[in-house]
Amino acid sequence: MKNGLDKIKLTSYDDLFGSDTMEQKGKSVIEIHISDLHEFPDHPFRFEMDAEMQELVESVKRYGVLEPILVRQREQGGYVIISGHKRTAACKEIGQNVIPAVVTDCNDDEATILMVDSNIYRRNILPSQKAKAYQMKYEALKHQGIQGGLHTLEQMGEAFGESGKTVQRYVWLARLNDDLLEMLDRKKIGIVPGIALSFLKKEEQEWVTDILLEEKIKLQTKEAEQCKEQSQKGLLTQNGVKEILCCKKVKIDKPFMLNANRIKGYFPDSYSEEVMEEIICQLLEQWKQQRAGGGEGGERESV
Secondary structure, X not given: OOOOHHHOOOOOHHHHHOOXXXXXXXXXXXXXXXXXXXXXXXXXXXXOOOHHHHXXXXXXXXXXXXXXXXXXXXXXXXXXXXXXXXXXXXXXXXXXXXXXXXXXXXXXXXXXXXXXXHHOOOOOOOHHHHHHHHHHHHXXXXXXXXXXXXXXXXXXXXXXXXXXXXXXXXXXXOOOOHHHHHHHHOOOOXXXXXXXXXXXXXXXXXXXXXHHHHHOOOOOHHHHHHHHHHHHXXXXXXXXXXXXXXXXXXXXXXXXXXXXXXXXXXXXXXXXXXXXXXXXXXXHHHHHHHHHHOHHHXXXXXX
């Protein structure tokens, strides 16, 4: 089963260790007990026991694990999985106690880069997963500085076939709280409004989250931008967020205007506008009373 490692374009296994094979570098395949394996810290890529995962389980049951997982030794004992979380889960599902693995001695930043690169090409990756993965690799690459004349965002964009600006947007999205990221995944929040909200402080994001959940409303870009603007000015409050998100657009009726030239034809030239208005109101009041008390005949009267 291929997991996308062959698609890695930058800072992958070859970039970190050269083009030699694992065996040439002394990295032979060994069997590791499943109980000695630990998930990568803050691993952004989650999976469910869906049809694709069931397919992998069946494959492991029939043929075994065809591609060794990649791990690194853990200071507290055991190993941390860099690449192969799904294969490990498949072995657990069928009760298999050991799994083939390659142990690498890479540092924290190199392990993070390898973890992201070996998982980013999964199908149906969620926006929140992509955001967290980009953010993790971005921080790891920043520690290494500029490489090949490219700044970090450009370097990542080149690796993933995206612009540096797109990478930056996903890095911003990673600053959203978990609830907002879930709304992003469920398309309750769009990418653009989500980016605007990523500039809010954690407490301000909680205000937005609570109101969106309570009022069951979908956030619009304009509203998110208003929240961002008020936050950057230091003026955003909890009531202010509610006012921005829950404000209803009230239809303002066009004022009723009488044609002055037409009305003046019914009055002497000496009458002022105030006098004409008073007489009109009196006539309208009489008409109203006639309609109210005139019964069927009153309903047929008109002015």
